[in-house]
Amino acid sequence: MLNRWFKLSEHNTNIRTELLAGITTFLTMAYIVVVNPVILADAGVPFEAVFMATIIATVVGTLWMAVFANYPIAVAPGMGLNAYFAYSVVGGNDQIGYEVAFGAVFVSGIIFIILSLTPFREKLIEAIPSNLKYGITAGIGLFIAFIGFRMSGIIVAHPENLVALGDLQSAPVLLTLTGLAVMITLMALRINSALFIGMVVTGIIAYFTGALSFEGGVAAAPPSPEWFIFGSPLDAFADVISYGLYAVVFSFLLVTIFDTTGTMIGVAEQAGLIKDNKMPRVRQALLSDAVAKTVGSIFGTSPTSAYIESSSGVAAGGRTGLTTVAVALLFILTMFLAPVVNAVSGIPAITSPVLIIVGSLMLGSVAHIKWNEFDEAFPAFLVILSMPLTSSIATGIAFGFISHPLLKVVSGKGKTVHPLVYIFAVLFIFQLIYLPH
Numbered sequence: 001m002l003n004r005w006f007k008l009s010e011h012n013t014n015i016r017t018e019l020l021a022g023i024t025t026f027l028t029m030a031y032i033v034v035v036n037p038v039i040l041a042d043a044g045v046p047f048e049a050v051f052m053a054t055i056i057a058t059v060v061g062t063l064w065m066a067v068f069a070n071y072p073i074a075v076a077p078g079m080g081l082n083a084y085f086a087y088s089v090v091g092g093n094d095q096i097g098y099e100v101a102f103g104a105v106f107v108s109g110i111i112f113i114i115l116s117l118t119p120f121r122e123k124l125i126e127a128i129p130s131n132l133k134y135g136i137t138a139g140i141g142l143f144i145a146f147i148g149f150r151m152s153g154i155i156v157a158h159p160e161n162l163v164a165l166g167d168l169q170s171a172p173v174l175l176t177l178t179g180l181a182v183m184i185t186l187m188a189l190r191i192n193s194a195l196f197i198g199m200v201v202t203g204i205i206a207y208f209t210g211a212l213s214f215e216g217g218v219a220a221a222p223p224s225p226e227w228f229i230f231g232s233p234l235d236a237f238a239d240v241i242s243y244g245l246y247a248v249v250f251s252f253l254l255v256t257i258f259d260t261t262g263t264m265i266g267v268a269e270q271a272g273l274i275k276d277n278k279m280p281r282v283r284q285a286l287l288s289d290a291v292a293k294t295v296g297s298i299f300g301t302s303p304t305s306a307y308i309e310s311s312s313g314v315a316a317g318g319r320t321g322l323t324t325v326a327v328a329l330l331f332i333l334t335m336f337l338a339p340v341v342n343a344v345s346g347i348p349a350i351t352s353p354v355l356i357i358v359g360s361l362m363l364g365s366v367a368h369i370k371w372n373e374f375d376e377a378f379p380a381f382l383v384i385l386s387m388p389l390t391s392s393i394a395t396g397i398a399f400g401f402i403s404h405p406l407l408k409v410v411s412g413k414g415k416t417v418h419p420l421v422y423i424f425a426v427l428f429i430f431q432l433i434y435l436p437h
Helices: 002-006 015-029 032-041 047-069 081-090 098-116 120-127 130-152 171-188 194-208 233-242 246-270 282-299 310-315 321-345 348-368 374-390 393-410 419-434
Strands: 075-077 155-158 162-165 304-306
Touching: 002 015, 002 321, 015 194, 015 310, 015 321, 032 047, 032 075, 032 081, 032 321, 032 348, 047 075, 047 282, 047 304, 047 321, 075 282, 081 098, 081 130, 081 246, 081 393, 098 233, 098 246, 098 282, 120 419, 130 155, 130 171, 130 246, 130 348, 130 374, 130 393, 171 194, 171 348, 194 348, 233 246, 246 282, 246 304, 246 310, 246 393, 246 419, 282 304, 310 321, 321 348, 374 393, 393 419
Parallel strands: none
Antiparallel strands: 075 304, 155 162
């Protein structure tokens, strides 16, 4: 039955290979169950809510990908988007609580579902200049890495220079540097589960040094998930209008679209699943993320994304949705480990190295930017620089979309800019001047 449903023979694979690939993917991305609650806690979201919402969104999106798209690509709350949610949307505006912000995620999820069912989504992707896409990815990477340095105490606030080097002799910083050393060593050795193993090693060190304790035990019944934290679907749309969260919704939508699409194409290409330069069942694959994003917001987590860590499972032989079924089942089992995750999430030294390394990986996209063409490079540079310095992904995107068409017009290349980009530029100018950002 499994062979027929997932077409294992057609993809030259078998049940054992697919299950091992699923375990590999799970181990490389399991850190999100710990890191996501840590980041969203800074927005005031209760640990239990984020913990369960993270797992529910991951299971829903990953199973949808498995059953309807038959791809070995896992879906989970995205790194960068959770930081944007916590530090820009909620942290950047005292009037907006996490409940209202989850409503904005829900609205963007509904729009994402609609776009995934229409050709407009492909047109939107084609309209955005490639260099801006690369800049957005790199800027988010710097933003995430900066958060990791700040959370761990490696970088601290400074009254004159804004930031400065922290106390490298303090216990939290030393533990963070130890964990970082372990992880980058494992990464250099090309060990698939480097981040997960590094967190485990750091946790063990923290336990024996007294920094980590499991007073609530190791396993327990899963916490009861909360439904519709933002009230109701009507409340979500009403809040977006009343608080003027149009730019927030657009940012959630824009980053998710590019991040998910790029990851899906990259992993599918690695697995040899791209046929005639096209991705079969792409609509079902895109819907997996859109549905997970919407469901996740209902239970209390930031937007989801296809996970590049899925490439580790592909490298281990995963070629079908059976791989992602295994991933989803393993995430379901983690529901019973809430006490462990809760204890670990309270130690920044365990999670900060993950943020720093993920940030470094995302920065790799700068290699694709056309640095020798000023009208292409400078907008991407603005995006990359402004995201960590303003603590706002939306502001970085706005600077890029405003400067790109402006430079094209003054250099006589205005006709090469897609009309949608001009529309976005006007909307972002209005947002920067009149709306919260």
